[in-house]
Amino acid sequence: MFLGTHTPRLDEKGRLILPAKFREELAEGLVLTRGQERCIYIFSQREFERVHDEMRKAPISSRQARDYIRVFLSGASDEVPDKQGRVTIPPALRAYAGLDRELAVIGAGTRAEIWDAQAWSEYLTEKEAAFSDTDEDAIPGIF
Numbered sequence: 001m002f003l004g005t006h007t008p009r010l011d012e013k014g015r016l017i018l019p020a021k022f023r024e025e026l027a028e029g030l031v032l033t034r035g036q037e038r039c040i041y042i043f044s045q046r047e048f049e050r051v052h053d054e055m056r057k058a059p060i061s062s063r064q065a066r067d068y069i070r071v072f073l074s075g076a077s078d079e080v081p082d083k084q085g086r087v088t089i090p091p092a093l094r095a096y097a098g099l100d101r102e103l104a105v106i107g108a109g110t111r112a113e114i115w116d117a118q119a120w121s122e123y124l125t126e127k128e129a130a131f132s133d134t135d136e137d138a139i140p141g142i143f
Contacts, residue, residue, distance in 0.1 A: 002042075002107030007117065010101050014094060015086040019105055022112055023085045032093055032114075033076040037123060040089065040097045040114040045078070047110050089114070 006019040018026060022042075031048040035041035043051065055072070058065035075096065079087045089099065097116060104120035106113050115123070 001109055002112040003109075004107045005120075006105040008103055008105060010089070010094075010099055010103055011086075013088065014091065015088050016103065016105070016114065018081055018085045018087060019112075020085070022105075022107075023081065026081060026087075029078060029080045030087065031076055031078050032087070032089060033072055034093065034096055035113055038097050038119065040093050040099075042105075042112040042114060043110075048076075 002022060002025070004019070004021065006021075008017050008019065010016055025044050026042070029045040031043045031045060033041050033043070033048075052073075055065075055069050058069065060066065075093060077090045077093065081087045097114060098119060099114070099116050100118070102117035104115040104117045106115065106120070
């Protein structure tokens with residue numbers, strides 16, 4: 001499970017040093033792809049295959065499903081971290097997420113997310129206000 005908030009930097013070659021806590025799960029390979037709210041999702045290869053299997057169940061007749069799958073998969077890039085735990089973020093994904101040098105890498109359970117540090121700070125400030133108002137209808141069974 002991916003947990004926590006980490007603040008690595010993007011190097012001049014567009015590489016990110018993965019948080020140490022995430023490296024074992026991602027050592028065999030990972031998939032980077034467009035996330036919602038202009039972040040980049042990081043999936044282990046195994047989890048990405050599970051997500052893709054679920055996507056394949058969507059009816060091909062659904063325009064919304066087709067659109068989502070196209071955007072999601074067309075931006076995907078499979079990567080293998082080097083011995084130092086670095087992974088290159090493709091230029092198109094860096095542009096999509098508006099990444100500058102300062103990053104926030106957050107754990108989101110079955111995936112991690114890469115955010116521009118300023119964008120994450122603004123998002124968190126906005127969403128923390130509503131966090132305490134979340135009720136069981138939003139996430140059934142945990143409250």
